Amino acid sequence: MAEEASEGLAFHPMEPFKIHSLFGEGPIHWYTPTNVTLWMAIGLICMALLLVVGTRGRAIIPSRMQSLAELVYGFIHKMVEDVTGKDGLKFFPYIFTLFLFIVFSNFLGLIPLSFTPTAHIAVTGVLAILVFVTVTVVGFVKNGTHFLGLFWVSSAPLALRPILAVIEVISYFVRPVSHSIRLAGNMMAGHAVIEVFAGFAPVILMSAAVGVLVTPLSVLAVTAMYGLEVIVALVQAYVFTILTCVYLKDALHPGH
C-alpha cells in the first residue's frame, strides 16, 4: 500500500464522514447548518414523501406509495407488539421514529458522495442514550424497585447471585455502548471499505499492465460491497429497532 501510495493512489477512507459547513468556511458551531443538517433534511423530506404525501389518498385500495407506507407501518407495529407486548404499543411512535431515521439515513448514505449521519458515533450515541434513558425511566416508573430484579437472577444459586448481579449491571450499562457502536461501526466500516476498494480503481491510469488486473477487480469488489451494504443498511436499522424493543420489554416486564 505504501508503495502504491507513493505513486499517487488516493485513499480517503475517512473522507465521506467529514463534516463541513454548508455555507462558507467558518468554524462549526452547534447551530451551523452543515452537511449533517442537509442529509437529515433530505431524509426528512423522503419520509414525508413516503408517509404523508404517499398516504394522502387514504384509499381503501392503496396506491403503491401508500401500500409501501402501510408495509413499513405494519412491519414495525408487529415487531413492537410481538416483542414488547400490547402495553409496549404506546412507545410505537417513538420506536417508529428511530427506525425511520436510521433506515433513511442508512439508505441515503448509500448514494455516492452523500453523507451518512448514522455513521457518526455522536448521532448513534445520542440515539442509544435516548433508548437507555427511556428504558431505565420506564422500568423504574412502571415497576419501582422491582425493576432491580432484572439484575438479581433469582433462578441462579444464591452464592452465584452477587457475581451475576455485577455482570448483569455491567452488561446493562454496556448496552448503549454496543447499541450505538454496532450501528455506527457497521455504517462506517462498509463505507470505508468501499472507499478503499474504490481507491484502487485508478491504478490503470498509472500502470496499464497492473491496472488491467486491478481495476476490474476493484470495480467488482465495490459492486459486491455495495450489494452487501444495501442489506446491512436495512439489517442494522432492523437490529437497532428490535434491540430497542427487547430492552423496552425488559423495562415493562422485568420478571421474564
Added chain:
Amino acid sequence: METEQQVAEMATDAAHGAAAAVPMPQLDLSTFPNQIFWLCVALVVIYWMLSRIALPRISAVLADRQSTIAGDIAAAEDYKLKAKDAEAAYEKALADARAQAQKIIAETKAEIQKDLDAATAKADTEIAKRATESEARINEIRAGALEAVEAVARDAAAEIVVALGGQADTGALATAVGARVKG
C-alpha cells in the same frame, strides 16, 4: 485529479505520516454539538410528523380497510343466507308443484277410471240385453225349426203312407211323428 493533491499532501505530511493527516471525523469533538443539535431537531420533527399526521392517518386507513373487509364479508354472509333461503323456497315450490301435479294426475286418472267404469257397465248391460234378446230369438228360431221339422216329418209320413197305399190317419200319424222327433 485527486492523485496530485494526494501527492502534495503526502509530501507535506511525510514527517508525521498519513495516519495523522486524516483523523477520524467521528472523533472530532468540536462537531459533536452540531450533530447532536441537528439530530434532536430531526428526531423532534419526525416524531411530530409521525404522531400528528402519518400514524393516525395510516392506522385510520387500516382500520377503515378492516371494517370495510369485515362489512363486505358480513354482506357476503348475508347474501349467502339469502341465496340459501331462495334455494329452499325454490325447492319448496318445486315440491309443491310436483305434489299438485301428482294430485291432478291422480284426479284425472280417477275421473277417467270412473268414466271408463260407467262406459264399461253400460256396454256390459247393452251386451247382456243384446245377448238375452239374441238368445230369445235363437230359442224362438229353434222352436220354430222344431215345429217345422215336425210338420215336414208329418207331411212326409202322410205322403209315405199314401204312397204305400194306406189310408193316412192324421191323428195317429201326428203322435207317431211327435214321439219320433222327440226321441
Added chain:
Amino acid sequence: MEGSISEFGQYLGAGLACIGLAGAAMGVGNVAGNFLNGALRNPSAAAGQTATLFIGMAFAEALGIFAFLVALLLLFAV
C-alpha cells in the same frame, strides 16, 4: 520509506486487530448455520424465530465491529 516506530506499531496493531473480524465471521456463521439447522428440522417454528436470529447475529457482529473500531482508532486517532 520512512516512518517512526510508533507508526510501525499503529499499522501492526491495526492489522492484528483485524484478526478479531475472523471471530465475528465465525460467530455470525455459527448463528446462521445453527438457525438453518434448526429451521430445516422444524420449518414451521422457523418463521417465529427470525427476530432472535437477527438479534443473535447482531450481538456476534458487534464484537467484530469493536475489533474493526480498534483498528480504525489505531490508524486514524492515535
